[in-house]
Amino acid sequence: MTAPTIKQLHQALVQGQFSARELAQHYLSGIESHEDLNSFISVDTESALARAQAADELFANNSANLLTGIPLGMKDIFCAQGTTTTCASNMLRHFVAPYDATVVEQLNDQQTVTLGKTNMDEFAMGSSNENSAFGAVKNPWDTTCVPGGSSGGSAAAVAAGLVPVATGTDTGGSIRQPAAFCGITGLKPTYGRVSRYGMVAFASSLDQGGAFARHAEDAGLLFAAMSGFDPRDSTSAQREDTWVKDLMNGGLATLDTSLTIGLPKEYFAASMESGIGEALDGLAKQLEQAGHTLIEVSLPHTEAAVAAYYVIAGAEASTNLSRYDGVRFGHRCENPTSLEDLYTRSRSEGFGEEVKRRILTGTYALSVGYFDAYYLKAQKIRRLISSDFMAAFDNADVLLTPTTPAPAFKLGSLTKDPVAMYAQDVFTVPTSLAGLPALSMPCGQVGGMPVGAQLIGQPFREDVLLGLANQYQAMSDWHLQLPGTVHPGPAGVTS
Amino acid sequence: MQDSDNDLDISHLARLAQLALDEDAANAARSQLSNIINMIDDMQKVDTEGVEPMAHPLDATARLRRDEVTERVDVEHFQDGAPDTADGYYLVPRVVE
Numbered sequence: 001m002t003a004p005t006i007k008q009l010h011q012a013l014v015q016g017q018f019s020a021r022e023l024a025q026h027y028l029s030g031i032e033s034h035e036d037l038n039s040f041i042s043v044d045t046e047s048a049l050a051r052a053q054a055a056d057e058l059f060a061n062n063s064a065n066l067l068t069g070i071p072l073g074m075k076d077i078f079c080a081q082g083t084t085t086t087c088a089s090n091m092l093r094h095f096v097a098p099y100d101a102t103v104v105e106q107l108n109d110q111q112t113v114t115l116g117k118t119n120m121d122e123f124a125m126g127s128s129n130e131n132s133a134f135g136a137v138k139n140p141w142d143t144t145c146v147p148g149g150s151s152g153g154s155a156a157a158v159a160a161g162l163v164p165v166a167t168g169t170d171t172g173g174s175i176r177q178p179a180a181f182c183g184i185t186g187l188k189p190t191y192g193r194v195s196r197y198g199m200v201a202f203a204s205s206l207d208q209g210g211a212f213a214r215h216a217e218d219a220g221l222l223f224a225a226m227s228g229f230d231p232r233d234s235t236s237a238q239r240e241d242t243w244v245k246d247l248m249n250g251g252l253a254t255l256d257t258s259l260t261i262g263l264p265k266e267y268f269a270a271s272m273e274s275g276i277g278e279a280l281d282g283l284a285k286q287l288e289q290a291g292h293t294l295i296e297v298s299l300p301h302t303e304a305a306v307a308a309y310y311v312i313a314g315a316e317a318s319t320n321l322s323r324y325d326g327v328r329f330g331h332r333c334e335n336p337t338s339l340e341d342l343y344t345r346s347r348s349e350g351f352g353e354e355v356k357r358r359i360l361t362g363t364y365a366l367s368v369g370y371f372d373a374y375y376l377k378a379q380k381i382r383r384l385i386s387s388d389f390m391a392a393f394d395n396a397d398v399l400l401t402p403t404t405p406a407p408a409f410k411l412g413s414l415t416k417d418p419v420a421m422y423a424q425d426v427f428t429v430p431t432s433l434a435g436l437p438a439l440s441m442p443c444g445q446v447g448g449m450p451v452g453a454q455l456i457g458q459p460f461r462e463d464v465l466l467g468l469a470n471q472y473q474a475m476s477d478w479h480l481q482l483p484g485t486v487h488p489g490p491a492g493v494t495s
Numbered sequence: 496m497q498d499s500d501n502d503l504d505i506s507h508l509a510r511l512a513q514l515a516l517d518e519d520a521a522n523a524a525r526s527q528l529s530n531i532i533n534m535i536d537d538m539q540k541v542d543t544e545g546v547e548p549m550a551h552p553l554d555a556t557a558r559l560r561r562d563e564v565t566e567r568v569d570v571e572h573f574q575d576g577a578p579d580t581a582d583g584y585y586l587v588p589r590v591v592e
Contacts, residue, residue, distance in 0.1 A: 098573050191552040205551050234557040307535040318512060325513075327585050332578035336588050340513075348515040356514055360505070360524060361531055363512045377538050379548035384541065386549060419530045435552020459553055 004493040006218045020055035020069030027071045030487030039157040043116035051113045067110040073157045073166035076117035079198040080104045087200045088132040089122045091350030101198025119153030124202045127424045131354040140483040145408040148178030155182040161487040165213045171206045173428025176440035180403035180452020183442045187219045191435030192237030195230035203316035216469035224248035255467030257291030262396030266302040279444025279451040297392040301384045309429035311378035318362030386434040403440040403452035439465040442478040
């Protein structure tokens with residue numbers, strides 16, 4: 001069994017086929033033997049085994065829940081006390097957070113076993129995971145290709161079987177695009193669903209934590225544990241969705257097969273490799289045969305989304321990243337001669353190229369004389385894009401689109417051309433601007449590389465996305481296809 | 496918005512952002528930023544007359560709370576990772592001679 005589900009692992013732990021400690025050791029050995037993928041920035045064996053030991057005690061007392069003892073990868077953007085939180089930046093290379101992120105707290109409360117912190121694009125800025133101060137991550141399907149970004153380490157680790165689940169964050173597609181490139185399931189929840197407290201800020205009106213797993217239900221289980229109101233996050237949503245608790249305790253509910261699924265024509269008309277369109281058509285037909293209704297919808301402002309996104313994300317990033325001044329934490333240059341020298345050299349040494357580029361873009365968009373033409377204009381387009389989605393949801397329960405215009409590209413192929421790299425995000429940024437939940441799941445292959453389908457939901461209806469993905473995964477096996485580079489699952493787990 | 500690459504005052508932007516760029520880096524940044532600005536200038540094609548700007552998805556607004564002290568004060572703990580401190584203060588190069 002190479003791709004066990006959380007429920008299968010849980011069953012094996014309950015029956016004593018192996019202990020949580022043995023399970024952690026099994027996955028730790030996989031991480032070690034697949035170091036070449038560079039999917040982890042740090043691995044904390046000692047603390048992982050201590051947590052696994054604590055999980056084993058819960059199993060012995062019959063007080064374990066579904067996530068108890070389940071190993072996971074934590075994106076290195078979430079602050080966790082006692083280990084470094086680098087955000088893949090030289091600025092934070094030695095930074096040890098003095099507190100836990102809410103997500104870290106929540107997962108620790110579930111007695112999950114964090115094995116290490118996963119690699120990512122520096123400060124989550126990137127679509128290829130090549131902008132990491134710790135080196136690029138490789139795609140386990142083809143190690144000459146990128147895994148996508150910014151949560152590329154988490155996606156590659158789950159795809160290669162190094163962990164059953166991993167956390168990610170998504171600002172403009174940083175969960176969905178790597179999930180698509182690595183052939184796994186990734187969920188970006190509704191803005192406000194998962195607390196941003198202790199999650200290093202990139203663009204605060206867009207950042208949202210989420211989950212990676214091979215199976216939709218497992219992404220749901222991790223999502224449910226991570227979500228909930230947090231008074232420490234000023235934009236945390238106060239929601240009482242009982243289905244979230246039900247999901248956490250028992251798994252996904254069965255979804256009716258009577259949804260109206262909207263296919264946005266702009267997404268299908270956009271220049272796509274034909275293979276992607278075919279894979280999407282096949283998926284749409286299967287959903288129709290299962291009983292759902294397909295309709296065409298229009299999202300007329302899609303074309304302006306990438307531009308509006310890069311203005312808003314850049315503006316928020318340049319503001320957020322002004323906190324890195326070499327004074328209170330993070331990198332400080334040697335022998336500063338003045339306060340200004342301290343600021344400027346600390347920042348110039350600490351930030352990588354792409355981060356500087358985004359800061360400069362944001363600074364430009366916010367500078368005197370340009371504010372109305374760029375930042376305000378982008379916010380108006382954001383409203384139009386959001387209204388497009390709301391109009392589509394008058395007729396459709398959920399939308400289906402490709403996640404990316406093409407499968408994973410070669411390492412190094414777009415690094416010299418930021419605009420071409422940004423264009424990769426065309427299908428994921430509109431949802432981020434609107435704050436909607438979206439999920440990517442594998443639905444085919446082109447040239448041996450996975451193709452992702454994106455489901456976009458109404459606000460706070462992650463249950464529909466997860467339910468539909470779960471339904472599709474029951475009638476397809478794309479999510480069970482394994483890359484050439486894979487660590488086998490633990491022995492003794494039966495499906 | 497810009498007429499040519501040369502109009503882009505990269506050293507002014509870098510100064511605003513407290514970044515130092517050497518000549519090669521400044522030239523690369525100027526050309527890449529020009530391409531990015533060309534891309535974002537596409538926004539001007541969209542008619543946004545009368546559209547209310549949207550600052551936050553789902554029009555979420557920051558929640559207010561009671562004005563009570565909730566923060567944990569533990570200077571030693573929070574200054575543990577600071578580059579240079581003394582007596583609970585952060586040290587920087589002398590500002591006033």
